[in-house]
Amino acid sequence: MVLFDMQISDNWPGYSLDLFTYPQHYYGDLEYVLIPHGIIVDRTERLAKDIMQDIGDNDIVVLCVLKGGYKFCADLVEHIKNLSRNSERFISMKVDFVRLKSYHNDQSMQDMQIMGGDDLSKLTGKNVLIVEDIVGTGRTMKVLLNNIEKYKPKMIKVASLLVKRTSRPDGYRPDYYGFEIPDLFVVGYALDYNEHFRDLNHICVINDHGKAKYRV
Ligand code: HPA
Ligand code: MG
Numbered sequence: 001m002v003l004f005d006m007q008i009s010d011n012w013p014g015y016s017l018d019l020f021t022y023p024q025h026y027y028g029d030l031e032y033v034l035i036p037h038g039i040i041v042d043r044t045e046r047l048a049k050d051i052m053q054d055i056g057d058n059d060i061v062v063l064c065v066l067k068g069g070y071k072f073c074a075d076l077v078e079h080i081k082n083l084s085r086n087s088e089r090f091i092s093m094k095v096d097f098v099r100l101k102s103y104h105n106d107q108s109m110q111d112m113q114i115m116g117g118d119d120l121s122k123l124t125g126k127n128v129l130i131v132e133d134i135v136g137t138g139r140t141m142k143v144l145l146n147n148i149e150k151y152k153p154k155m156i157k158v159a160s161l162l163v164k165r166t167s168r169p170d171g172y173r174p175d176y177y178g179f180e181i182p183d184l185f186v187v188g189y190a191l192d193y194n195e196h197f198r199d200l201n202h203i204c205v206i207n208d209h210g211k212a213k214y215r216v
Contacts, residue, residue: 006043007180008034010165014205022200029210030187030200035179037201040161040189041075043178047159048079050176051129055157056089060127065144066099067198068133071190072161072178076131096122100140105194105215106185106206108136114144120151127155133191134162138172162186162203185211 014032022030064073077095084090099115128148135141141158148156158174166183187197188204196214197206 005180006178007165008182010182012182017204020202022202022204026197026200026210029207029213031205031207033202033204034181034184034186035189035203037189040072040178040203044072044075044161045079047176047178048076048083051076051157051159052080052083052087052089052091055127055129055155056084056087056091058127059092060094060129061123061153062093062095063123063128063130063148064095064097065130065132066097068191069131069161071198072133072159073131076159098144100144106211108139114147120148123148123151123153126153128153128157130156130158132158132160132174133189134164134186135160135172135174135177136164137166141172141174161189162191 012034014034015036017030017033020033020036062073062077064070073095077093080091080093098120101115130141130144130148132141135158141160145156145158157176159176160174161178163174163177163180164183165180184205185193186203187193187206187210188200188202190198191203192198193206193211194214194216197204
């Protein structure tokens, strides 16, 4: 395994599914485990520490991007809370939600919908931490950032569990991220394929059978 700066390399073969447990209803639908659940949680704890170090002693609004961000957001907030309790620094957190949708099957769509974002005005003057599951082209995040910036928050930081190495890197990098992954379609830990696989703990690569089975 080659892991520099939490980069998972293109030739990383992953872990055999036989080494772990996963829901029976996904047997035959997955290729391999890219990131086991335990490593996700451990890495998230470190991101929480980094965030505390940078923006501790502040009130922040955690803006969870649904639906894919809910697991990462829940674990990140939990780690920040624990670190906060056990240290001199504190973060007072409010958690809010915004919903975006830009994927159909495994394809990114041109138009992106922002839902539940109609009262973004309460972000004015606040320290905002956007929590996302994955940044692919960066286009989704740019649209969201443009929308939020209109409401003049005091600060905006972005934490994404995953960053995808795409062939069209448009320069966008989140302030915090867990892992840089190859340009693969991944599922699990709340990341979905047409709403399936959110109940899978590990981040996995879906196979052709899985894609066909859940295509809409
Ligand atoms: N999986 C699930 N959702 C996504 C992905 C992915 O690889 N990329 C962007 N949204
Ligand atoms: Mg997402």
